[in-house]
Amino acid sequence: MVALSIYSTNNYLNNYSMVPQCTQIDDMLEKYYLAPSYGIEFCIGFPGNLLVVLGYIFCLQEWQSYNIYLFNLAVSDLIFLCTLPxxxxxxxxxxxxxSPYACISNRYVLxxxxxxxxxFMVWLSMDRFLLIRYPTxxxxxxxxxxxxxxxxxSWLAxxxxxxxxxxxxxxxxxxxNLSLCKDFASLNGDINPFGYSLGLTMTGYVLPLLGLCGFSYKIAQMLRVQDRALQRRTTSYKRPLRVVRSAAAMFLVLYTPYHLLRNVRIASLQPWAELRLCTKMYIESLYIMSRPLAFLHSVINPVFYFFMGDKFRVLLLSKLRKLVRKPKLRRESTLTISP
Structure with a gap:
């Protein structure tokens, strides 16, 4: 009896000690993973998107359709990055x-x-497709x-x-009681969160991704036809294909883990799942790890702005050279005037 009592006590203590370990994983990830990840994404992404927005406003005089899509994309990324600090x-x-208002506005912007x-990447891909089909x-x-x-x-949708x-x-x-700000995957209310998340995944991610892949396939198909018809083409349209394929690959790699784990996380909280506490915490931990990966697109997007059009890149670099040369010319003129 004594041995059985000691075994039961040890078993209870072991189970008790295991519960805090698995429940603290999310706190550790938030402090040592989310905090530095969001800080790094802001430090890298904010200057790049700000440069693009200012470049469009002050450098670009003649706007074409793809410039409008890129500008809205940069503004959206810039506003989102401001929430990360x-x-x-x-x-x-x-x-x-x-603050409940800050909680809602932050999740809304995100x-x-x-x-x-x-x-907006879908519309950019559509514009590249039309550019090849209608060069004029x-x-x-x-x-x-x-x-x-x-x-x-698009903004309305x-x-x-x-x-x-x-x-x-x-x-x-x-x-x-307006005291706890939760992530989308942890919300409870009259709306079915699991069904809504699945619908949002289909309409907000899967359908646009299929659009990106469809335009990539159409562009590649048209280029193959042109290569057969014109053996020596002076004008190359290989860049639009690379851009569209890169955009599709980027969203596939960055968005898929987030949407998959978000739906799994919400499903794990449903009564019919009947999962253990630690299993739920492990799922939540994986979901937390996928969030900075999904938001990394705001850091990578400025790369597409420089490959979408040579004109914008040339104008922006020319403007930056002028800004760098102005202080140098002022110093030289000051040295020349001084006795």
């Missing part, structure tokens, strides 16, 4: 967002950027007016997709 600070100090980025830009979708209409409808999440967050905050 706050998140990095909170995670580093083990704190939660205390998810709007997430789905507007891939949508005679198609009506290549006009500035069409690009502005498509841009406005993304906001409609994210609106149920805002309602779900508001209900969850009210249930928590």
């Amino acid at each position: 706050r998140l990095s600070y909170l995670y580093a100090n083990g704190q939660s967002e205390t 998810h709007v950027n997430l789905y507007s980025s891939i949508l 830009r005679t198609h009506y979708l290549q006009s500035q007016r069409s690009a502005l209409i498509i841009t406005g409808l 993304v906001n409609v997709e994210v609106a149920p999440m805002i309602a779900l967050m508001t209900q969850d905050l009210q249930n928590e």
